[in-house]
Amino acid sequence: MSLKAISSRDNPLYKELKHLATSSQARRRAQRTLLDGVHLCSAYLSQRGLPPLCVVGESAQANPEVAAVLERCAATQRIVMPDALFHALSQVEHGIDLLFVIDTPQVQAAGRLETSAVLLDNLQDPGNVGSILRSAAAAGVAAVYCSPGTAFAWSPKVLRAGMGAHFGLEIHEQADLAALIASASIPVLATSSHADASLYDVDLRQPVAWLFGHEGQGVSADLLALATQRLAIPHLGEMESLNVAASAAVCLFEQVRQRTADAAAVARASAQGRPR
Incomplete structure (x- = not known):
């Protein structure tokens, strides 16, 4: 043509x-x-x-x-x-x-959370949304659920920040996060700067759903109450918290680290001819 x-x-x-x-x-x-x-x-x-x-x-x-x-x-x-x-x-x-x-890809209605996923609660900044989509795709997480208040995932600014991640993801817009969390068959982990549990003390080798919240206010109180566990990311500096996109990257790749380390241990045990 x-x-x-x-x-x-x-x-x-x-x-x-x-x-x-x-x-x-x-x-x-x-x-x-x-x-x-x-x-x-x-x-x-x-x-x-x-x-x-x-x-x-x-x-x-x-x-x-x-x-x-x-x-x-x-x-x-x-x-x-x-x-x-x-x-x-x-x-x-x-x-x-x-x-x-x-x-704009139209996906089927959100089903039950059974495999690793990312849930975005009222994220406003397109750059943050795109960066999180990029990290999710790189970490092997296929499904992302965006609340009604979250920046439109298919806007030009989010697309540029995502760098092509959108095309390998199943992105659900206008998702009812409370209903998803309530019916989830996997743990739902929420990041919070006020949590007592550390990200690095949690077993992430199995599927989990990650819940990330608004840039200034964090995850809403209603959704925090529904989450299986609240986690903090340890840090040494005086900053109260990390940028939400940075937090998401740390969490997602701690999960990658644990899962790849576990797979490597199984492979070593198999090579040595003994049970893990």
Whole structure:
């Protein structure tokens, strides 16, 4: 399919793209969002396939990485426009002028918590949400549940912070965290700077659900009361607590450490021909 040129801000498709780029309400209503830049677009192609629409700035066509993406998208709709028009759609300064329009994945209603998961309670900052999604994907946690007050996971800012993590995750928006926790068949662990138990004293080799809360207020009192256990992350400095994205990374990779150490111990015992 050849590239179609758009040269006017009054073009109906351009107006639609501008709404998607600038309005969270428009993205939710259309159930579509934008992926901005070569990295996100390439990750989407590798993990999800072709997008409904590929958009490129005129100058970017000469970029080898962009040219490769355009070639892979030959079977889908492709739009080229002047750089000035493209830059009004992009929130990335000094980026490479390439973006995809994608359908926001719709997942099945949240079921019972039976495998490791991340629960986000009213997180406001898109960068924190994206960073946590990235850590979850890297730690092998497949499911993330976002409360109604949490930043929209498929907004451009969260997508950029996630660096492609979204495409390997099952992300539930508007999730009823209280109902999920109440019916969970695995422990639900909440981080709290006022907890007595230490993260490093808990057995994390089996599936758990991690509950992380608002940047300033932490996990809400109602959800803390439902959690199986509250955990603190020990630290030596004078700071009261860590940033929520940093806390999530520490917790998730302590779980990775314990699970990989346990697997390594089993492998060593097997190699030595004796039970663990």
